[in-house]
Amino acid sequence: MGEPSTSSEKPKYWRTPLDIDKLQMPKGKVFIIKERCKGCGFCVEYCPRDVLELSYEFNSKGYHYPYPKNEEACVNCKLCDMLCPEFAIYTVDATKEKKTEVEKVGN
Amino acid sequence: MIQQQESTIVEHHPMDVLLRQDRIPHIWCSGCGLGTSLTAFINAVRDCGIPLEKISVVSGIGCTGRVAGYLNLDSFHTTHGRALPFAVGLHLGNPSLKVIVFSGDGDLISIGGNHFIHTARKNMDITVICVNNFNYGMTGGQGAPTTPLGSRSTTTPYGNFEFPFNIPHLAAASGATYVARWTALDTRRLKNSMQEAILRRGFSVVEVISPCPTLFGRLNRLGTGLDMMKSYQENSVIRHGADPASVAMGKDGKIIVGKFVDIERPTYLDMMKQALGGRFNIPIPERSVDKTEIPMDGE
Numbered sequence: 001m002g003e004p005s006t007s008s009e010k011p012k013y014w015r016t017p018l019d020i021d022k023l024q025m026p027k028g029k030v031f032i033i034k035e036r037c038k039g040c041g042f043c044v045e046y047c048p049r050d051v052l053e054l055s056y057e058f059n060s061k062g063y064h065y066p067y068p069k070n071e072e073a074c075v076n077c078k079l080c081d082m083l084c085p086e087f088a089i090y091t092v093d094a095t096k097e098k099k100t101e102v103e104k105v106g107n
Numbered sequence: 108m109i110q111q112q113e114s115t116i117v118e119h120h121p122m123d124v125l126l127r128q129d130r131i132p133h134i135w136c137s138g139c140g141l142g143t144s145l146t147a148f149i150n151a152v153r154d155c156g157i158p159l160e161k162i163s164v165v166s167g168i169g170c171t172g173r174v175a176g177y178l179n180l181d182s183f184h185t186t187h188g189r190a191l192p193f194a195v196g197l198h199l200g201n202p203s204l205k206v207i208v209f210s211g212d213g214d215l216i217s218i219g220g221n222h223f224i225h226t227a228r229k230n231m232d233i234t235v236i237c238v239n240n241f242n243y244g245m246t247g248g249q250g251a252p253t254t255p256l257g258s259r260s261t262t263t264p265y266g267n268f269e270f271p272f273n274i275p276h277l278a279a280a281s282g283a284t285y286v287a288r289w290t291a292l293d294t295r296r297l298k299n300s301m302q303e304a305i306l307r308r309g310f311s312v313v314e315v316i317s318p319c320p321t322l323f324g325r326l327n328r329l330g331t332g333l334d335m336m337k338s339y340q341e342n343s344v345i346r347h348g349a350d351p352a353s354v355a356m357g358k359d360g361k362i363i364v365g366k367f368v369d370i371e372r373p374t375y376l377d378m379m380k381q382a383l384g385g386r387f388n389i390p391i392p393e394r395s396v397d398k399t400e401i402p403m404d405g406e
Binding site for chain 1: 332337
């Protein structure tokens with residue numbers, strides 16, 4: 001409980017926060033709809049934690065879709081979700097629920 | 108490794124409820140900024156607090172004009188340049204609706220330029236989101252009234268020698284009450300700005316600078332959509348409250364972004380009620396209209 005347990009590497013602090021025992025580092029899980037991706041690379045380039053990388057494989061359109069190469073580092077900032085022009089990637093809070101993947105769309 | 112990769116592949120997206128599933132995937136090119144603008148718009152619509160059945164979206168023709176077809180809201184795809192007249196009719200016919208026009212620079216400023224200045228002059232309670240990609244993308248990259256000086260397009264192969272429009276200046280001079288400009292990369296600020304514009308009373312304009320790698324970028328050797336986004340990151344400068352006359356897209360490549368105008372002015376219906384309220388019953392809707400300031404970085 002004393003230190004953020006989510007990241008693989010220990011975060012470096014300039015000054016240890018006084019309420020460090022109450023802080024919990026957010027952790028995200030990445031979901032990708034690979035058939036929608038057009039391989040523009042926005043999510044890979046602008047991910048602030050370098051979570052994503054373009055895959056070696058193609059999707060059925062012939063584009064390289066991203067995959068989370070370092071998912072442990074994801075802090076659920078949702079920047080990939082907002083930058084993706086194809087509605088093909090999103091993140092959810094991994095600390096809250098295990099099963100939060102969108103199953104079905106209402107109407 | 109393969110196992111982990113499989114667990115991240117899914118079929119649906121949380122934003123799918125606001126998209127017409129039979130029309131997705133959209134036709135926009137890889138690297139285009141329109142999808143990012145639409146994502147910001149969907150987030151803004153979801154967070155603005157207006158019920159979705161009270162929002163209607165109108166688009167004209169062009170790549171951006173397809174937004175109305177993709178959004179699962181009450182939307183209409185009008186003829187070329189006539190998105191604003193249709194929106195004015197919709198607004199006056201049912202003033203309780205929040206009418207949003209989402210269209211491109213060619214549709215709003217060129218073919219619909221006259222409608223744009225007059226709707227701004229009358230201060231109709233309409234929000235305009237104008238995605239500017241500096242050319243006519245859908246028809247093959249012809250020069251538009253927003254093509255910067257010296258830029259190539261298929262109709263200006265030796266470089267454009269016409270002076271382009273400066274959209275924030277045009278909107279502010281015509282009487283818009285809210286004018287902002289962001290690039291497609293500033294997606295969070297863009298979303299906040301769209302949300303503010305939707306909640307303001309009066310004619311509000313948000314210009315989105317968007318990459319067009321297939322035509323404008325290719326003809327001007329600007330690289331892929333990602334390269335154009337990187338150049339926006341390097342060259343855009345946030346200057347809130349700048350004089351709209353000074354924010355033209357200069358030759359030095361600097362893009363000045365920010366919220367330029369945020370004033371209050373009586374709308375068309377306010378003025379109508381003032382002049383004719385004694386004789387006729389003029390309904391002015393009680394929209395939750397307030398000066399909600401949404402904090403933006405760089406202020």
